[in-house]
Amino acid sequence: MSRFQKIARGALATALIWSSLLLTAQADSNVKAPISLGELLSQNSKYLHSHGAEYYADFKDAQNPGVTLLSCSDSRAHSTSFFNDPINRVFAVRNIGNQIHNNFGSVDYGVHHLYTPLLLVMGHTHCGAVQAAMQNYASESFAIVREVDHLAIPLRGILQEASQPHDAELLWARAVEHNVDYQVEMARRRYADAIAAGKLNVVGAVSDISNAYGAGYGQLVIVNLNGEKDLTRLRLHRLVADVPEALRQQAIRRLKP
Numbered sequence: 534m535s536r537f538q539k540i541a542r543g544a545l546a547t548a549l550i551w552s553s554l555l556l557t558a559q560a561d562s563n564v565k566a567p568i569s570l571g572e573l574l575s576q577n578s579k580y581l582h583s584h585g586a587e588y589y590a591d592f593k594d595a596q597n598p599g600v601t602l603l604s605c606s607d608s609r610a611h612s613t614s615f616f617n618d619p620i621n622r623v624f625a626v627r628n629i630g631n632q633i634h635n636n637f638g639s640v641d642y643g644v645h646h647l648y649t650p651l652l653l654v655m656g657h658t659h660c661g662a663v664q665a666a667m668q669n670y671a672s673e674s675f676a677i678v679r680e681v682d683h684l685a686i687p688l689r690g691i692l693q694e695a696s697q698p699h700d701a702e703l704l705w706a707r708a709v710e711h712n713v714d715y716q717v718e719m720a721r722r723r724y725a726d727a728i729a730a731g732k733l734n735v736v737g738a739v740s741d742i743s744n745a746y747g748a749g750y751g752q753l754v755i756v757n758l759n760g761e762k763d764l765t766r767l768r769l770h771r772l773v774a775d776v777p778e779a780l781r782q783q784a785i786r787r788l789k790p
């Protein structure tokens with residue numbers, strides 16, 4: 534078997550595994566809803582009792598969030614890992630792979646209408662969308678293919694590395710980081726005027742659900758500040774000047790290229 538045939542066979546095998554995983558997830562959800570409507574309404578009743586009119590008084594007429602969050606839709610990566618209560622604080626835009634191309638309008642709304650001073654692009658380790666983009670996802674629906682297609686540009690270099698012997702876990706994490714860098718770069722170009730005027734900062738982060746960065750499971754790792762990717766300069770960046778040294782060392786990291 535030629536080297537090309539081996540690579541092709543490997544890609545086909547991983548594509549089949551990916552497809553079967555998706556199909557299994559769909560099949561399971563048809564058999565048993567993981568959250569019943571009874572549980573949902575009961576949880577909401579508890580919420581009503583612990584909040585009420587007083588809680589909503591300040592913002593029932595208009596929202597005033599401090600951050601526009603562009604994150605992956607993945608159920609394991611939420612803003613609740615850094616805000617106990619994201620209501621009226623986080624304007625959230627979510628899609629598979631935390632991609633700005635797929636939701637320019639929603640991100641524009643956060644930046645240009647809600648004037649959030651921070652745009653936080655948050656990827657996460659073990660991202661299925663990034664993994665799919667590294668493999669053959671042609672068998673997915675047209676809509677999914679169209680969304681994942683946008684990940685091809687940031688992952689171009691990674692795909693070349695994937696054809697050589699590599700540490701799959703590390704490469705996957707690096708692909709996530711590459712994607713965050715790319716989305717930050719696209720945001721910097723789109724909102725260059727707001728950034729130049731000092732009205733917006735774009736921050737790239739990874740919610741590390743697999744502890745790939747070694748700072749702990751669930752660490753929000755800052756990897757990019759307004760396009761800055763050098764670790765030494767990141768830790769000295771003006772945006773983190775008020776962050777204690779120990780926390781800077783822990784939370785600001787980059788994977789080794």
Ligand SMILES: [Zn+2]
Binds near residue numbers: 607629630661663
């Ligand atoms: Zn994801």
